[in-house]
Amino acid sequence: NAGVTQTPKFRVLKTGQSMTLLCAQDMNHEYMYWYRQDPGMGLRLIHYSVGEGTTAKGEVPDGYNVSRLKKQNFLLGLESAAPSQTSVYFCASSYIAGSPSSGANVLTFGAGSRLTVL
């Protein structure tokens, strides 16, 4: 019962370095999302994917790239990290509860990855 697993849990980077956050889900969910959580701002959507091989921009995509080569994995990349990207990153996956017209989409979240950029 792993659910959604994020690696690494913690990382410290220097400005300009690159890194990749990995999200893996074992629930055969179609939809996957990357959010960032900052104090007083709730969760903001970075990128999302509605299926294998497809990705799209969310609310705050600048400075990030993503890939969904396999249905179970969703990677978030930072090509050149900046201090403004210091945050806690959450991956989530989902199925559709009920019919699509009901609009209910229950997300399962990972435990988070805390990233500090110096």
Next chain:
Amino acid sequence: GNSVTQMEGPVTLSEEAFLTINCTYTATGYPSLFWYVQYPGEGLQLLLKATKADDKGSNKGFEATYRKETTSFHLEKGSVQVSDSAVYFCALSDWSGNTGKLIFGQGTTLQVKP
């Protein structure tokens, strides 16, 4: 665009007190509404949801009713426990572009003292 507004925290209560956390939303159409809870050091967990007007979601003693006329989804619990200390997020589902993404409020921290 769609948005969610929650009451600012932190909210500090004594054990067995009554809890209300206000949540209002702005949305086109009829979104589904959710409350998620985040315990210290963990990810978010679904607490309850409601998919249409007048629906009441409930779980673990928490309740929230989807009020279309006031565009609200306030979270309530009759008697809080220390173990309820957490951050609570109100959210709505946004199906524009077939994304199914959730739009979150800023979160409300609840601290319950023994």
